[in-house]
Amino acid sequence: MKYILNKVVYLALVLLLALSGVFIMVNKMPGDPAYGLAVSISQQRNMEIDKALEIAHQMMGINPNESLITRYIRFTTNLLKGNFGYSTYYQASVNEIIAKALPWTLFVISLATFISFFVGIYLGAFSAQKRGKIIDIVISAVSSIIQAIPPFVLAVLILFVGAVQLKIIPLGGAYPIDVEPSFSINFIIKVLHHAIGPLLATAIPQIAAWTLAMRGNTSQVMEEDFIRFAQIRGLKDSTIANKYIKNNAMLPLVASLAITIGYMLGGHTLVEAIFNYPGIGFYFGKAIAFRDFGLLTGLFSLIVIGVIITTFIAELLYAMIDPRVRLK
């Protein structure tokens, strides 16, 4: 109990620090969200940019003279109420935007994480057990190559091969426009079909990463004394592999799993843009391009909260699996 209480206090402090960091970082970013609009006003009406900026601020409801402290207080108060702020570009609540987009992103990344984790763990352990053999060399080499390919490059490849040349996956979107969203089997199949592209682009590099990590951990565990002892005891290879090696090699990867989800939340932007997928990555890209500080702060906060909480859950799980962590 004391362990959990300590962790909760620690979590609250980390959240406060991280979110303050997000706020300062975004608010210190150069640029003005009204500038784009101001430039078009200035061009259209042949007006001085300063005057146009004044009009743009008024149209977007931005008060450029508001102090950083006032904004920070509003930001933290809003967050405590579960309010992620207001998007000046979309003139809409960030919660509303998140509510529409996050389910799509979560759907793809959680599926991708789940598949890649288990496939990667299996392949990594398998490869380590076949150390030095041709299959191990192939798995390691392919994984290293794939891991080096940025996800958006892979996304372009998948799009052109899968959607353009082979025509086996849809070009984009989450579902066809002529289909009404519902809980029907038909709709679910279409959603799954449309998710294949972004899913593959997200999962494939992750499979490679998990494979290499698991291979390294497994190789290390295989060198441990307790494995030798188990072998001397005459335990079956399959028992040693499943009960002793896999569990111990997997343990450090559990914490990474949570961090991966957070990383993928933010790093999914380009993949979603390439597949025209309606997740938060799309809004992230727009928020940066249009210097929509409200939306950017809201989305960043969401990701930071996501990463910190999933890491916290991972640590708790880790403590449950490995009692030594609790004792420490």
Added chain:
Amino acid sequence: MSLLFSSLGVAFASTAKVSEIKLATDWPYPFHGNPFGAGAVGGAWWFAFEPFSYYIPQTGEYIPRLAESWKIEKGKVTITLRKNAKWSDGKQFTAQDVVSSIAFIQAMWQWPYEIETVKAINNNTVEFTLWKDAPQSFVHTILTDAAMGSLAPSHIYSKWLKQAQEVANLGKQIFYTQQAGKTVDDKTKKDYDSKSNALRKQINDFQPYKQLKKMVVVGSFEPTKISQSEMVLTLNKYYWNASKANIKRIVFRRWSSNEFVWASLISGEVDAAHPSMPKDVVDQLQLLNPKLKIKTVSDLSEIALVFNFKKDTFKDINLRKAIAFLVDKAKVRDVSVWQAFNADNYFTGILRSMESSWVTADTTKKMTQYKTNAKTAESILTKAGYTKKGNQWYYPNGKPVQFTLSVYGPHNDWVLAARELTQQLNNFGFKVEMKLIPEGMRDQVMKGGDYECAIEFGSAWWGYANPYTGYQRLYQADVANITGFPAKVKYDTPWGKLSPFDLTEELRDVANNQQKAIAVVQKLAYITNEYLPVVPLFEKILPIYYSESRITGWPSKTDAIWSLAPGGIERVYNYLITEGKLKSK
């Protein structure tokens, strides 16, 4: 696996086919259908709203759309509206709708105050009275800007009309006072602010698509189904030319990335789009989809090397002339945008594609011709007291010639041009460093003057395809604002001492009269070429990719209608659809 997905693909194929065209664009999401709201209405704009006419830059012709005819007198424009024009809910489109739209755009956008009053003479006739100082070119804005007549249907916006008119009148009062150089009293300002904010709040909150369950339009198509990835527009059955349209539905795919649009074009999922593409992608594209055609039209702008005259470096005309001679423009164009039009060897401020109509041979005979020649550049510098030691040029004061060349990072093609240019300048013996402007910071850096020279738009004829627009940019507006070129100074010309600022004013008043305009253009072209406010690199083009896989009836490549594309390519599609030219196969 492949078989399974293929069969799924077959199962997902749409069953009920209506004749449709697929295009790519962007739109706000959640879609609100409010033209005054955030993100406006995206690519639906030119289909939902309609200007009084379309203007074809290549021929100078106006094609009547919502207007049947018009009469232009001094300070007055009288427009006769189509009698058969209706809103998509079946209500008649009348002069009162134009009055309503003008009140709302003036109130919400603080523009166009050049319209002093607008009056409905009868149901089909509307009269605009222009502000005394309105430029002649503003008539063109009235005739061609879709915002002028059909943004705020009076039967929908009537409950706010009085408020809007009050705000618009206060706004005009403030504008005219300021333009007269007088101070606006605080009471008027406060009154304006409070009334304007109150109206803005109500109008911004109005979401026709959600609240009325539809967006009422006078244009050819209305948005009927919108997701985050696709937008469907359906033919407005009351549209004045609806009977001619063979295409009944437009499906917009969201333009989420260029890669997505390339893939959509290759696979025939989009029938027309205009993404920038590297040469190898275009070659690949035509190989994979031979039915895809390309038409390039001038984007009515040129990309140029612009100088910051607020810094000492480029105040010297000799240095600018040397740069003009040593830049290999064709090479810059090739590495930057291979499809673009070459810049001419004369830097007249007139777009290359339009030069023959505006600059006479007599004038070009008087001008310096900037054919790439490093030797000429060297001789200009040497004569001006510059020296070269080793591989480095020095100013007459002994300091090395060194400067930065700024370029906006996210514009890949500009970065390529800047890289090539930097290399050419360094090879010549200048010390040039390329400086990237971060995303979102372009206007702040350029307008703030935090650069020495940069890649930017030079002359551009957007909005009003006329030399006046380009010279106004160079000597009075955007480019002048960022470069600080001394446009009010009088320069030596074969016609005596002349200031480009004054000449631009003169051109403004005769812009619609080609004969008179040509005479002024000669002088401006000469000054622009000899005093180099900018060095043009190439003329930007708009590559239009259109597929004949599913759609027939695309115009020939020489058809002037293509020149309507820059600044609103949907106008071309709209024209072709509503004139019955495009058909589904």
